[in-house]
Amino acid sequence: LVVARNNLNLNHKDKCGKTLLACALEAGxxxxxxxxxxxxxxxxxxxxxxxxxxLARAIYCEKSRVVELSASRLDI
Structure with a gap:
């Protein structure tokens, strides 16, 4: 799996400014x-x-389970 690679920049943004996490959030x-x-x-x-x-992206995409996951990781 790509996420397991040590040299992967997880915070890289695509041409729309979305990170891998943002894309995963949108897809649920x-x-x-x-x-x-x-x-x-x-x-x-x-x-x-x-x-x-x-977190804002997860809420915007109406992904309640993702919001729960994100909130558990984020300092809010």
Missing amino acids: ATEIIHLLFQHKDLGVHIKDDYGRTT
Whole structure:
């Protein structure tokens, strides 16, 4: 799995300003989100090009389970 690679920049943004975590949130991919949250260097407070953080994106996408997962990892 790509997430298991040691040299992967988990905080890289795509052309729309979304990180891998943001994409996983939009897709509701809870297994991938769990894997990402295992990495200490994961930037959970990174904003996309619209100024939305991880938690804001999850709420915007109406992903209640993802919001629960995100809230457990975020310092809110």
